[in-house]
Amino acid sequence: MERLSGIGVSPGTATGRAVVLTLATEVIRYPVTAAHVPREQAALDQAREQARHQLHEIRGQLASGPARDMAPLFDAQLLMLDDPLLVGHARDLIASQGINAAWALNLAYEDVRRVFSEMQDEYLRERQTDVADVAGRLQMNLRHYGGGMRHLLKDVDAPAILVADELSASMAAQLDWTKIRGFAIDEGSRTYHTAILARSLKVPAVVGLHNLASRVTAGTPLVIDGASGEVIIAPTPEVMAEAERFAAAPRRRVVAPAGPVEPVVTADGVPIRLDANIELVEELPFLDEFGAEGIGLYRSEFLLSGRTLAAATEDVQFDAYRRLLEQVAPRRVTVRTFDLDERQFARASDRGRARPGLRGLRLGLAHPEVLQTQIRALLRASAYGSLRIMFPFVTAVEEMRQARGIVRTLAAELGVPLVPLGALVEVPAAAIASDLLAREADFLTIGTNDLIQYTLAVDRTDDRVSDRYEPLHPAMLRLIRHVARAARRHHVPVSLCGEMAADPACIGLLIGFGLTEFSMTASAIPLARQLVRGLDTGEARRVARQALSLATAEEVEQFLFDALAASIEESGRG
Ligand code: PEP
Ligand code: MG
Numbered sequence: 001m002e003r004l005s006g007i008g009v010s011p012g013t014a015t016g017r018a019v020v021l022t023l024a025t026e027v028i029r030y031p032v033t034a035a036h037v038p039r040e041q042a043a044l045d046q047a048r049e050q051a052r053h054q055l056h057e058i059r060g061q062l063a064s065g066p067a068r069d070m071a072p073l074f075d076a077q078l079l080m081l082d083d084p085l086l087v088g089h090a091r092d093l094i095a096s097q098g099i100n101a102a103w104a105l106n107l108a109y110e111d112v113r114r115v116f117s118e119m120q121d122e123y124l125r126e127r128q129t130d131v132a133d134v135a136g137r138l139q140m141n142l143r144h145y146g147g148g149m150r151h152l153l154k155d156v157d158a159p160a161i162l163v164a165d166e167l168s169a170s171m172a173a174q175l176d177w178t179k180i181r182g183f184a185i186d187e188g189s190r191t192y193h194t195a196i197l198a199r200s201l202k203v204p205a206v207v208g209l210h211n212l213a214s215r216v217t218a219g220t221p222l223v224i225d226g227a228s229g230e231v232i233i234a235p236t237p238e239v240m241a242e243a244e245r246f247a248a249a250p251r252r253r254v255v256a257p258a259g260p261v262e263p264v265v266t267a268d269g270v271p272i273r274l275d276a277n278i279e280l281v282e283e284l285p286f287l288d289e290f291g292a293e294g295i296g297l298y299r300s301e302f303l304l305s306g307r308t309l310a311a312a313t314e315d316v317q318f319d320a321y322r323r324l325l326e327q328v329a330p331r332r333v334t335v336r337t338f339d340l341d342e343r344q345f346a347r348a349s350d351r352g353r354a355r356p357g358l359r360g361l362r363l364g365l366a367h368p369e370v371l372q373t374q375i376r377a378l379l380r381a382s383a384y385g386s387l388r389i390m391f392p393f394v395t396a397v398e399e400m401r402q403a404r405g406i407v408r409t410l411a412a413e414l415g416v417p418l419v420p421l422g423a424l425v426e427v428p429a430a431a432i433a434s435d436l437l438a439r440e441a442d443f444l445t446i447g448t449n450d451l452i453q454y455t456l457a458v459d460r461t462d463d464r465v466s467d468r469y470e471p472l473h474p475a476m477l478r479l480i481r482h483v484a485r486a487a488r489r490h491h492v493p494v495s496l497c498g499e500m501a502a503d504p505a506c507i508g509l510l511i512g513f514g515l516t517e518f519s520m521t522a523s524a525i526p527l528a529r530q531l532v533r534g535l536d537t538g539e540a541r542r543v544a545r546q547a548l549s550l551a552t553a554e555e556v557e558q559f560l561f562d563a564l565a566a567s568i569e570e571s572g573r574g
Contacts, residue, residue: 021162051141362399471499
């Protein structure tokens with residue numbers, strides 16, 4: 001037994017076995033019962049088959065291009081897939097140690113890496129990067145198998161305590177708190193976003209534990225005391241029994257099971273549309289389960305992962321879009337055209353110069369054959385469902401006009417009707433001039449992920465400035481309100497599809513700005529539906545007005561979380 005102390009941020013006692021999530025390595029670890037061993041092994045086998053398919057595709061494409069000398073490298077990776085030391089070893093570990101597939105693969109990879117790093121032969125030692133590449137690919141396939149975070153945790157046996165190096169509020173919002181009884185996080189403080197959410201949801205939580213995620217083995221029994229900040233690792237049976245007496249029974253099911261997809265309305269009867277953001281067609285089976293009305297953002301450039309632009313021919317794209325539209329029909333699908341920058345474009349096409357500059361629609365207009373191929377495929381597929389086309393990274397009205405011209409010409413050539421064309425408002429210029437853009441577009445979608453980084457001059461991938469990446473910066477609130485108003489005045493539908501939509505503290509604010517359509521990661525929808533049902537739009541407008549009067553992101557955040565906590569409290573009583 002070992003006692004640690006952190007910062008108690010949400011009172012209550014919780015007991016359970018540790019489920020460990022290390023975001024740094026993106027691996028989740030938890031024990032599985034003997035009955036679940038075949039399921040984990042099947043997931044691993046499936047990840048391997050998917051990897052084989054991906055590697056064959058990459059190899060095939062390279063073999064006929066100028067980088068053909070690289071092709072044999074992938075032969076080595078294909079052989080590694082069948083090496084008993086990696087997947088074979090991981091399969092054995094699942095059974096012998098009773099652990100989930102991602103964890104077993106991680107352990108097997110560490111063993112292989114050790115062997116490689118001790119090799120004398122430099123050539124062999126360098127093959128380490130290939131092993132890392134293969135293991136990374138398998139982990140990626142495992143993560144997508146089953147539909148992401150919420151699904152990975154669906155197989156966890158309750159009661160569990162989530163131990164993580166870090167946990168964002170939008171991730172926390174996706175968890176099933178009937179199984180996860182509390183959490184213990186390495187980073188954080190009392191005002192840490194997720195800590196405030198924990199208090200609102202009445203989930204016991206301790207943060208600021210520094211290195212618990214690397215110290216504790218998944219499956220270890222834990223007791224956490226969210227008032228004192230104490231965490232007990234492997235408690236004695238007496239301590240455990242005592243804690244269990246205190247342990248708060250889950251007060252209520254925080255995340256309602258999503259039923260059949262009926263539109264959600266606020267407490268005062270305003271319909272709110274909740275769509276899903278997706279990258280892969282494999283995510284579609286989960287739409288109903290999470291209660292998505294349709295797809296508000298399909299990031300089509302994911303069609304190019306493991307495939308060159310040359311291989312993504314019009315027919316290949318047509319098949320993909322047709323499948324997507326058919327599966328979602330009659331619900332609406334908004335496909336965003338390729339959002340590539342020049343580096344990504346150069347990688348996918350062996351053309352262009354590898355320097356950043358052109359991106360999104362600008363890049364599409366600079367390489368019209370790429371945009372035209374995609375538009376033709378989309379227009380042909382449009383007969384199979386309800387399609388809208390959205391252009392990324394629009395910065396000026398002229399770009400939108402040019403894009404519309406291209407779509408018109410191609411639709412006439414193909415003899416098909418036009419589909420609604422929208423602009424993704426994710427660059428400050430587009431947001432500021434959204435009144436002008438609204439006259440050119442059939443719909444607008446606010447993309448806060450990029451809008452935040454360009455407005456605040458904070459690169460979202462640079463960890464030195466990441467703490468300044470503030471969705472609730474007063475400038476952001478003003479910009480979002482401005483776009484919502486401009487769209488309303490011009491009677492153009494507007495939605496919001498950045499991560500901000502998945503943040504439970506933000507949805508009331510955004511509705512208060514007059515937004516009624518959101519698109520978010522699918523697993524965040526059930527909690528959003530629940531929050532929307534309890535919300536009064538008059539009250540949301542009041543919250544929004546007050547938030548606009550505050551001077552710093554921190555003040556806004558604190559204010560919104562207090563408002564969220566009060567409304568959850570209220571709906572719990574009601
Ligand atoms: C955005 O920028 O908000 C957005 C939705 O697009 P992405 O995250 O794909 O850049
Ligand atoms: Mg973007």
